[in-house]
Amino acid sequence: MQSRPRIPEATVARLAVYLRVLSGLVDGGRGTVSSGELASAAGVNPAGLRKDLSHLGPCGTRGVGYEVATLRDRIAAVxxxxxxxxCVLVGIGNLGAALAGYGGFGTRGFEFVGLFDASPARVGQLIGGRPVRPMADLEDVVTSTGATIGVIATPAEVAQRVCDRLAAAGVRSILNFAPVTLTAPAGVDVRQVDLSVELQVLAFLDKQRDAVPGTAPAGELAGGMA
Amino acid sequence: MQSRPRIPEATVARLAVYLRVLSGLVDGGRGTVSSGELASAAGVNPAGLRKDLSHLGPCGTRGVGYEVATLRDRIAAVxxxxxxxxCVLVGIGNLGAALAGYGGFGTRGFEFVGLFDASPARVGQLIGGRPVRPMADLEDVVTSTGATIGVIATPAEVAQRVCDRLAAAGVRSILNFAPVTLTAPAGVDVRQVDLSVELQVLAFLDKQRDAVPGTAPAGELAGGMA
DNA sequence: GCCTGTGAACAGTTTCACAGCG
DNA sequence: CGCTGTGAAACTGTTCACAGGC
Incomplete structure (x- = not known):
């Protein structure tokens, strides 16, 4: 299959994981991998991995496996x-600073072209080599850099207002870490991430496990990101 | 349906969101809500919300809606x-500090009974009112507090070792924020959260939207947590 | 009349088994 | 003979429509 008939979202999330694993293999000087090995390193089922990769068209050689560098580039392209x-990042508290300083973004094609915070104490600080700017500069920076992605790591109370300003400034995709449900105009895609929900799911599964002793703990990871 | 026939994991994740919204409504002095209103505040489909709540057994009154305080308590119990x-939290960098200082955990039944970091510079600091302890104390604290949940917010290189120690010390559920796939012994449940995957999914959807102009941006949030 | 609760259709995702090529 | 690529089956989760109480 080509990339035309649309790749399932669940597959896209896993492709991002494969990309990370493959990058590690390339750095380790590895030439080829089998689906079984790659699946094990990514924490998924081998057959499922092959099905995921089938959405990119044939990219392995039968009897051998996948060439790691080629596959990595192919996934990166897709x-x-x-x-x-x-990207612009609004709210440079601990979480915002963690996101800004996280090397994983830069090496995966994301660049934070603007860091913003409402607190004068934060403005001017350097985070990951970039200065924190005042909120007043938000629209100008979005316009001049053509940023299409906005990340919100503010307190819940101001997240909706920040979302409105980002959308008005032309940002089309927003990732929200504040624990509120945001509404955005049509044409703007909002994704919600709440760090406490995963913990609650974990606690629920733990409780359920105690209640039903015969139940095995399922297996490995299940969460969305990786 | 009672809670016996098992509640779907997707439903559990959404219940956590409803719980947050309901807590806000209770604080606002609200008495009852309809499924439509609650669904809108949580960013989900009203029919889906009712189906989710049906897993807790009948808890609304027809023609009226749900009593917010009662429903909140019911969900909290489930x-x-x-x-x-x-919980113990290992790795007090920016992300770890953000998690430790996030008020949303404490009000939702989670208590960090131990914060750990390998860096001597971090040890002794107070985060969210609790001191950062040296890694050497990990096993003792897990044992003495009976902590069953461990959160890993360390660099990727040491995450597996931390996971091993947590599992050996008796932790049964692990939430991993490090960008590596962890393996744990049977009986230990590991959930993976990678902050960069959501960003990559967002970028992919944005790209796909440009490629197929007729496609609407879906709608609201889709991500797991909230 | 309004809103809940739910069975039934639907869509998406995972798993399986195996055909096909190197 | 090993490993990829893929259709078919099984499963899970979502959406819809409406029956049923208040």
Whole structure:
């Protein structure tokens, strides 16, 4: 299959994981991998991995496996990593600073072209080599850099207002870490991430496990990101 | 349906979101809500919300809606929030500090009974009112507090070793924020959260949207947590 | 009349088994 | 003979429509 008939979202999330694993293998000087090995390193089922990769068209050699460098580049291309994505990050508290300083973004095609915080104490600080700017500069920076992605790591109370400003400034995709449900105009895609929900799911599964002693703990990871 | 025939995991994740919204409504002095209103505040489909709640047994009154305080307590009980969960958090960088200082955990039945970091510079600091301890104390604290949940917010290189130590010390559920796939012995449940995957999915959807102009941006949030 | 609760259709995702090529 | 690629089956989760109480 080509990339036309649309790749399932669940597959896209896993492709991002494969990309990370493959990058590690390339750095380790590895030439080829089998689906079984790659699946094990990514924590998924081998057959499922092959089905995921089938959405990119044939990219392995039968009896051998996949060439790691080629496969990595192919996935990177499909995920749109060949062109860097300009992002702005609003709210430089601990979480915002963690996101800004996380090396994983830069190496995967994301660049934070603007860090913003409402607190004068934060403005001017350097985070990951970039200065924190005042909120007043938000619209100008979005316009001048053409940033299409906005990340919100503010307190819940101001997240909706920040979302409105990002959308008005032309940002089309928003990732929200504040624990509120945001509404955005049509044409703007909002994704919600609440760090406490995973913990609650974990606690629920733990409780359920105690209640039903015969139940095995399922297995490995199940969460969305990786 | 009672809670016996098992509640779907997707439903559990959404119940956590409803719980947050309901807590806000209770604080606002609200008496009852309809499924439509609650669904809108949680960013989900009203029919889906009713189906989710049906797993707890009938808990609304027809023609009226749900009593917010009662429903909140019911969900809290099902999610196991009536008894506090003791957690240990390993890796007090920016992300770890953000998690430790996030008020949302404490009010939802989670208590960090131990914060750990390998860096001597971090040890002794107070985060969210609790001191950062040296890694050497990990096993003792897990044993003495009976912590059943461990959160890993360390660099990727040491995450597996931390996982091993947590599992050996008796932790049964692990939430991993490090970008590596962890393996744990049977009986230990590991959930993986990678902050960069959501960003990559967002970028992919954005790219796909440009490629197929007729496609609407879906709608609201889709991600797991909230 | 309004809103809940739910069975039934639907869509998406995972698993399986195996055909096909190197 | 090993490993990829893929259709078919099984499963899970979501959406819809409406029956049923208040």
């Amino acid at each position: 995920l749109g990593m060949e062109t860097a994505h300009a | 999610l196991g929030m009536e008894t506090a969960h003791a």
